[in-house]
Amino acid sequence: MTIGNLNPNNEIGASAWFVEMENNRILLDCGLHPGILGTTALPCFDLISNEKLDAIAITHCHQDHCGSIPVAMQYFPSAAVLMTELSYHILPRILHNSVNVMKYQAVEKNIPEYPLYTHEEVMALEPRFQGFRYNREIEWISFSKTCLGIESPTLEFIDAGHTLGSAGILLRSPNGESLFYTGDCCLHDQTLLRKARFDDVHADVLLMETTRGDHANIVDHKTEMERLGEAIIQAQKDKRSVLIPVFALGRTQEILTELALLMGNDKILPQKIYIGGLGRHFTDVYDLTASRTNRNYSKLKFGELMDLQTIEPGSLSKIRLSKPHIFVLTAGMMNENTPTHDLALRFMKDPELSILFVGYAAPDSPAGRLKAAVQGEPFFFSEFAKEVVCHCKREDFDLTGHAYRDELIDLVGKVSPKTVILTHGSPDAKAWIQENIRRRYPNIQVLDPQPKEFITIEHTA
Ligand SMILES: [Zn+2]
Numbered sequence: 247m248t249i250g251n252l253n254p255n256n257e258i259g260a261s262a263w264f265v266e267m268e269n270n271r272i273l274l275d276c277g278l279h280p281g282i283l284g285t286t287a288l289p290c291f292d293l294i295s296n297e298k299l300d301a302i303a304i305t306h307c308h309q310d311h312c313g314s315i316p317v318a319m320q321y322f323p324s325a326a327v328l329m330t331e332l333s334y335h336i337l338p339r340i341l342h343n344s345v346n347v348m349k350y351q352a353v354e355k356n357i358p359e360y361p362l363y364t365h366e367e368v369m370a371l372e373p374r375f376q377g378f379r380y381n382r383e384i385e386w387i388s389f390s391k392t393c394l395g396i397e398s399p400t401l402e403f404i405d406a407g408h409t410l411g412s413a414g415i416l417l418r419s420p421n422g423e424s425l426f427y428t429g430d431c432c433l434h435d436q437t438l439l440r441k442a443r444f445d446d447v448h449a450d451v452l453l454m455e456t457t458r459g460d461h462a463n464i465v466d467h468k469t470e471m472e473r474l475g476e477a478i479i480q481a482q483k484d485k486r487s488v489l490i491p492v493f494a495l496g497r498t499q500e501i502l503t504e505l506a507l508l509m510g511n512d513k514i515l516p517q518k519i520y521i522g523g524l525g526r527h528f529t530d531v532y533d534l535t536a537s538r539t540n541r542n543y544s545k546l547k548f549g550e551l552m553d554l555q556t557i558e559p560g561s562l563s564k565i566r567l568s569k570p571h572i573f574v575l576t577a578g579m580m581n582e583n584t585p586t587h588d589l590a591l592r593f594m595k596d597p598e599l600s601i602l603f604v605g606y607a608a609p610d611s612p613a614g615r616l617k618a619a620v621q622g623e624p625f626f627f628s629e630f631a632k633e634v635v636c637h638c639k640r641e642d643f644d645l646t647g648h649a650y651r652d653e654l655i656d657l658v659g660k661v662s663p664k665t666v667i668l669t670h671g672s673p674d675a676k677a678w679i680q681e682n683i684r685r686r687y688p689n690i691q692v693l694d695p696q697p698k699e700f701i702t703i704e705h706t707a
Pocket residue numbers: 306308408430
């Protein structure tokens with residue numbers, strides 16, 4: 247098989263892997279770099295523009311894995327777009343939201359090529375999307391217009407435990423070759439979602455995420471979530487508002503679960519929880535699909551149990567912060583023109599208020615700069631706000647929807663591949679994973695293809 251790394255940057259960025267198996271071709275993920283503006287945020291579709299692509303299969307609906315699908319469809323108009331049925335409920339909203347963000351950036355940041363695609367293009371593509379259940383082996387022939395012959399490779403989505411609908415993708419060719427792509431995966435239970443169900447997966451080639459490879463794990467998820475709970479309880483006792491910046495898909499619902507548990511156990515009073523519009527939409531999808539998801543608390547319906555108040559544009563300024571409110575708001579990076587950005591500016595002025603960080607923030611994002619800022623000293627927050635001073639309290643919690651690095655090394659042993667290909671991590675993260683695989687499994691080949699590099703792997707079955 248031939249595998250090509252279309253991500254132009256040697257970092258997490260825009261995930262996109264080209265795979266050719268016995269003259270059949272597929273693209274695994276089709277991301278957009280969340281921290282880069284313009285066409286340089288795209289995968290290098292030019293490298294495969296002459297290929298007949300059967301399909302684009304996406305692991306989950308985070309921007310770095312699905313944000314460039316409409317652009318890819320301009321190159322490969324006959325390719326099918328495959329995902330889990332749970333992602334199928336989420337993807338259109340993610341893409342429409344990207345159009346809105348790009349339209350704003352076109353004007354505010356003067357990027358003439360934005361938007362890279364329009365609402366009309368997304369709507370025109372939607373009939374091309376196909377959703378599949380987990381653990382069903384699907385023949386490419388069944389969805390492909392370009393697949394020739396009687397036998398074709400198969401594809402299977404396997405629950406990755408990262409966010410609602412997330413999956414690893416297992417490819418098997420008729421001659422017995424196999425490849426397993428983990429996508430973003432979580433190999434321990436989160437508060438709501440249970441861990442990936444990768445136990446029975448075996449493959450010749452393991453294409454594995456390495457996000458946490460540069461990060462030794464000090465506390466487990468449960469302990470860290472309890473510490474967050476204590477911080478929220480304390481803020482409520484002190485009658486202080488808290489702001490928790492989150493991503494709309496995944497982290498929002500994990501935090502809401504913790505809040506539901508705190509209220510259910512009488513640790514905090516039942517009250518309104520303020521959330522963003524996109525977070526609210528995905529929370530409703532979590533509720534609607536609760537019985538079909540591998541999760542804890544399958545009877546917990548956020549919309550029924552909690553008084554969720556959706557923040558509408560313009561409504562934020564009317565909310566007084568003198569009361570102990572809880573805000574679980576997008577965007578996690580506090581980008582401009584989002585509720586977290588605007589609310590953080592108000593929070594920073596008041597030493598009594600708290601911002602609780604519960605996930606990764608890129609160092610060059612407003613949230614990353616706020617995390618690193620020295621208390622009481624001016625720092626550059628955003629183009630809109632310029633220099634500000636932070637007086638409010640800030641706390642960091644090491645919560646993640648990604649596998650811990652030791653869990654990834656264990657996964658390699660279980661999948662028992664001949665070759666591991668590293669992806670979705672910083673150079674330091676990949677170096678740690680590479681070294682530890684070599685130490686523990688000296689017979690397994692480890693490859694770290696560079697941006698735009700194509701490799702051919704021959705494994706006879
Ligand atoms: Zn993700």
